[in-house]
Amino acid sequence: MKGQDAEHGSLDSRPAREAMTGVHTGRKRKGEQPVVPDTEFTSYYGKPVLNGPVWKSPDVPGYLFLGGVAGASSVLGAGAHATGRNRLAVAAKTGAFGAVTVSLGALIHDLGRPARFLNMLRVFKPTSPMNMGSWLLTAYGPCAGAAALSAVTGRLPRIGALATAGAALTGPAVAAYTAALVSDTAVPAWHDGHRELPYVFTGSAAVGAGGLGLLAAPDREAGPARNLALFGTVLELAAFRRMERRLGMVAEPYRAGKPGGMVRAGEALAVAGVAGATLGRRSRVARALSGAGLLAASALSKWGIFDAGKVSAEDPKYTIVPQRERLRERERGGDGWPAGNGAR
Amino acid sequence: MTTARTPVDPAGDSGYADHPPRMGFFTDTTVCIGCKACEVACKEWNAVPEDGLDLTGMSYDNTVGLGADTWRHVAFIEQRKPIGRQDPGLHHDQDVLTMAEHGTATQPPEAGMTPTTPGAGDDFRWLMASDVCKHCTHAACLDVCPTGSLFRTEFGTVVVQEDICNGCGYCIPACPYGVIDQRKDDGRAWKCTLCYDRLGDGLEPACAKACPTDSIQFGPLDELRERAGRRVEQLHEAGVPEARLYGADPDDGVGGDGAFFLLLDEPEVYGFPPDPVVTTRDLPAMWRHVASAAATLAAGAVAAFLGARKGR
Ligand code: SF4
Ligand code: SF4
Numbered sequence: 001m002k003g004q005d006a007e008h009g010s011l012d013s014r015p016a017r018e019a020m021t022g023v024h025t026g027r028k029r030k031g032e033q034p035v036v037p038d039t040e041f042t043s044y045y046g047k048p049v050l051n052g053p054v055w056k057s058p059d060v061p062g063y064l065f066l067g068g069v070a071g072a073s074s075v076l077g078a079g080a081h082a083t084g085r086n087r088l089a090v091a092a093k094t095g096a097f098g099a100v101t102v103s104l105g106a107l108i109h110d111l112g113r114p115a116r117f118l119n120m121l122r123v124f125k126p127t128s129p130m131n132m133g134s135w136l137l138t139a140y141g142p143c144a145g146a147a148a149l150s151a152v153t154g155r156l157p158r159i160g161a162l163a164t165a166g167a168a169l170t171g172p173a174v175a176a177y178t179a180a181l182v183s184d185t186a187v188p189a190w191h192d193g194h195r196e197l198p199y200v201f202t203g204s205a206a207v208g209a210g211g212l213g214l215l216a217a218p219d220r221e222a223g224p225a226r227n228l229a230l231f232g233t234v235l236e237l238a239a240f241r242r243m244e245r246r247l248g249m250v251a252e253p254y255r256a257g258k259p260g261g262m263v264r265a266g267e268a269l270a271v272a273g274v275a276g277a278t279l280g281r282r283s284r285v286a287r288a289l290s291g292a293g294l295l296a297a298s299a300l301s302k303w304g305i306f307d308a309g310k311v312s313a314e315d316p317k318y319t320i321v322p323q324r325e326r327l328r329e330r331e332r333g334g335d336g337w338p339a340g341n342g343a344r
Numbered sequence: 345m346t347t348a349r350t351p352v353d354p355a356g357d358s359g360y361a362d363h364p365p366r367m368g369f370f371t372d373t374t375v376c377i378g379c380k381a382c383e384v385a386c387k388e389w390n391a392v393p394e395d396g397l398d399l400t401g402m403s404y405d406n407t408v409g410l411g412a413d414t415w416r417h418v419a420f421i422e423q424r425k426p427i428g429r430q431d432p433g434l435h436h437d438q439d440v441l442t443m444a445e446h447g448t449a450t451q452p453p454e455a456g457m458t459p460t461t462p463g464a465g466d467d468f469r470w471l472m473a474s475d476v477c478k479h480c481t482h483a484a485c486l487d488v489c490p491t492g493s494l495f496r497t498e499f500g501t502v503v504v505q506e507d508i509c510n511g512c513g514y515c516i517p518a519c520p521y522g523v524i525d526q527r528k529d530d531g532r533a534w535k536c537t538l539c540y541d542r543l544g545d546g547l548e549p550a551c552a553k554a555c556p557t558d559s560i561q562f563g564p565l566d567e568l569r570e571r572a573g574r575r576v577e578q579l580h581e582a583g584v585p586e587a588r589l590y591g592a593d594p595d596d597g598v599g600g601d602g603a604f605f606l607l608l609d610e611p612e613v614y615g616f617p618p619d620p621v622v623t624t625r626d627l628p629a630m631w632r633h634v635a636s637a638a639a640t641l642a643a644g645a646v647a648a649f650l651g652a653r654k655g656r
Contacts, residue, residue, distance in 0.1 A: 044419060044615030045402045047409055051522040054513040075645040083649055112511015112531025116491075119510045123492040126631075127624050130514050131490035172638035179637065180630040184488055184623050185517040191623055194630045198637030206644060223652030224645075231644040313517060320612045323619035 041324060043316040050186055052313035059110035061306035064178050065299045066103035068205030069212060070096045071175030074144055076209050076228055077151075078168030080221065081161070088225065090151045091216030092209070096167065097148035100141055100174070129180040140174050143167040175205035182309060188250045188319055189312035190305075196243035199235055200305070204298045206232025207270050211294025214277055214287050222287060226277045229294050233270040236301065240267070250318050253308035262304030269297035352599065354481050358496035366500030367543060369552065369560055369603035370568040371474055372575060373614075374587065376559040378404055378472035382416040385554035389539065390415065393527075403470075409615065410475055412527035415536040416551050419614050421471040473614045474551070474560055477502070477523045477536035478591055479602030482622040485515035485524050485535075493533075500565070501538040501602060509533055520598065520620035538602070565602060572606060584608070590616060597621030 043049070053060075077092030079085075108117045120134035143166035150160025179201040183194035190197070210229025217225055240263075244251040254263055273294035280286025312318040355363040386392065395413035400406050403420035410417045479501045486494040486502050493509040496502060504515075504524070511531035515524050524535040539549035547553070552562035561568060569592055579587035590611050591601030597620050611618045 042610060042612050044409075044421070044613065045400075045405075047615060049522050049612070049615060049617045051409075051411065051516050051519065051525045053517040054526045072641060072645070075642060076648075079645055079649040110513075112513065112526055112533075113509070116508075116510035119491040119493070119508055120512070122508070123490075125490065125492065127487040127627060128490045128514070129627075129630075130488065130512060134490060168642075172641040173634070175641060176634045176638040180627070180634045183630050184627055185514075186484065186520040186620075186623050187517045191626070194626055195633055198630075198633045199640060202637045202641040206641060210648075224648045227648035227651045228645055231648055235640065235644065316612075319617055323617055324612070327619050 041317060041320045043320060046316065048314050049316050049319040050313045052310055053185070053187065055306075056110050057303070057306070059106040061299075061303040063103045063106045063110075064182075064201070064306060065204075065208065065302040066099040066106070067178055068175045068201060068302065069208035069295070069298060070099035070103065070144065071140075071171035071173070072202070072205040072209030072228070072232070073099065073212055074140075074147070074164075074167035074171030074174075076213050076225060077147065078164045079224055080213075081151075081164050083224075085217070085221040085224070088213055088217040088221040092213055093144070093148040093151045093164065093167075095209075095212045095216070096171070097144045100137070100144050104137060104141065129177060129184050133174075133177050133181060136170060136173055136177060140167060140170040143170065172202065176202050182305075185309075186319075187309045187313045188322065189247070189253050190309040192247050192250050192322070193243045196239045196246070197305075199239035200243065200301070203232045203234075203236025203239060204266075204301045207236060207273070207294050207301075208232075208298030210277075211273060211291040211296075211298065214291030214294065216291075217287075219282065219284070219287070222277075222281070225291075226274070226281065229270075229277060229290075230274045233274050233297075236270065237267060250312065250322060253311040253318070254305070257311065259304045259307035259311055262300045262307065264304075266297045266300030266304060269293045269300065273297055352481060353500070354496055354602075355498050355500040360498045363498040363500075365564040365566065366602065367538065367563065368479060368500075368565040368568055368601075369476060369538070369549075369562055370572050370606070371476070371603065372559050372561065372572070372606045373471065373473040374559075374579065374584070374606060374608060375557045376418070376472040376474060377557055378418055378420055378470075379556060380418050381554040381556060382474050382551035382560055383407060383414070383418060385550040386416045386536070389542070389550035390537070392534075410477070410521075410523045410535070411525040412530075412534040415476065415534075417475045419471075419473045419475060421473075421609070421613055423469050423471065423609070424467050425469050425609075426467045469608075471608055471614070473605065473607065474555075475615070476551070476603050477538070478521055478598070478604070479536075479538055480622065481594065481599030481602070482624070483598070484518040484520060484622045484624055487622070487624040487627075488514045488518040490514060497538075497540055497543075499538070499540075499543055501540065501543075503537045503540050504533055504535060506532055506534070518623055520617055520622065522615075568604075572604065575606060579606075597625070 073092045073096035077089050077096060080089035080092055108114050111117060120131060123131060125131040143163045146163035147160055147167050150156050176198045179198035182190040183197055185191055206228050210225045210232055213225025214222055244254060253259055273290045276286055276290035355366060392413050392415060398406055400408055403422050405420045407414045407417050483502045486496060490512060491508050491510055493505045494502060494515060509532040511526060513526055515533050516526060524533050527534050542549055548562040552560045572589055572592055576587050576589060586608050588607055589604060590607050591604035594600035607614060
């Protein structure tokens, strides 16, 4: 037996003849360290209950990021337009159009059958955030395009103003609906966060749009962009804290591992960006650096949230433990629908 | 919108004025022998492509789970639990290698096991269960599909139209059971159709037809639920108190499954979610929060301008 084991080195680590049926060998995937001690739960060979998202990186997190920046930039552009801050207006409007164009490309690229993209508009279906989003982008995209074109060329100012208003009205919805897009799945970290994620997403969008404005605007026009970034940072951080407190163990992926690192880095960069833009408001370099930092902050938090969702779908713990808890609660006589899942 | 938690008639709700009764599966796992005839019959009938041959070490399960190319999946669970009144036929006190050394000419008195020796009665049971798409009453996959590719048939089942699916992948993480998935080289989403083509011709689905023990039973859902209720009672009387139905309750989080199961342990042991909820149940709340978050962003932007002095 000894000799045999030596020949098949790997056999040493296996339980072989002494193996007990129905007992897990306890091999853990490398590099995985639970944040809190594992909660007791049963699963089928540790396999995920869900089939996780097949959405690709950078397509979809890039879309979440750029769609947000576009939507919030349209609002910033309209405000700048109305208050005569022309350079900020041009920058925000072209930025919005550029961002929505790239994000649309990313969306189409992510499809398994890109040529069938237009099938999205076959139906009008409020139960599908992706369908509603497609209609929303159909309204928003041309507005953002016309607003940018008119701002850059200076032609057709009336139509430009109308398009600017249209983009500003639909922009916030473009920035916010993506939260429903990810929440309307069985992915625990996304679904259970459905109450706060819309605010996290619009906050992050404001951070990104503020950053874009700071990058492009001259000193005397940068105020609103800086304020928007400050507002976004406060909104995002506050909503995120609330969400984490409410979700309990399901929020773990937002704090742990690589996704958690991205979320944290995004938050730190947002705070640093706002501080830099405020303290160095007279310095062109400080403004540009802060602007770039804020854009990166927005991207990082969207990427982190995207990846954290995938982690929560891959580990059966996040599916099974809260559901088990809910069943137990119902057996105890409560209504068994915890905060995360009440229809409120 | 499928958010109500009351039993409904899914085909009627989808606009079929005059439709056949809702059809479904009752999978009685207590009689499953793990032969995988259902897996094979499904692959053959539906021309589901081969998806690799892996030896997983997960008992006899080498298909691992449902996906684009596995529409029936037989789960195998080995447990240190008694198996009702049956004898598992294990001989843990025997060293088979020593017996082998002894040669074939062992005298019956010294033989460790003969076909007539009673077993040691060790606690061991082997659970097998053939999993499939649940054809939910409130189907998240169908709700979220942005193209209308997923639709409700007149039999109350849920089917993908492969000529419409654009592979957006939304249905995949929406399913609370991990059923539907994307076929990589094809890009589209695939899952069990409850043999829609066969149903239309008055035939039963291929898996149910092939199942040699009638572990997979096909029929009108009402009848199946009644029969399943009786079977659970019978098992309880026979001393199997752990027998329970899964997915048969029209008041559960998905409004009841069109394909439900009789299990001998907690659902998660078989890889099922213990308390699945259709994600769109919370969609009205999601839309409300989206609207208010959008308004918050707009208000914040206005404040950003009001707070900025002219020329700053
Ligand atoms: S089990 Fe999943 S794939 Fe099947 S109908 Fe329900 S949600 Fe759709
Ligand atoms: S992948 Fe196909 S079936 Fe699934 S939601 Fe998208 S369009 Fe519908």
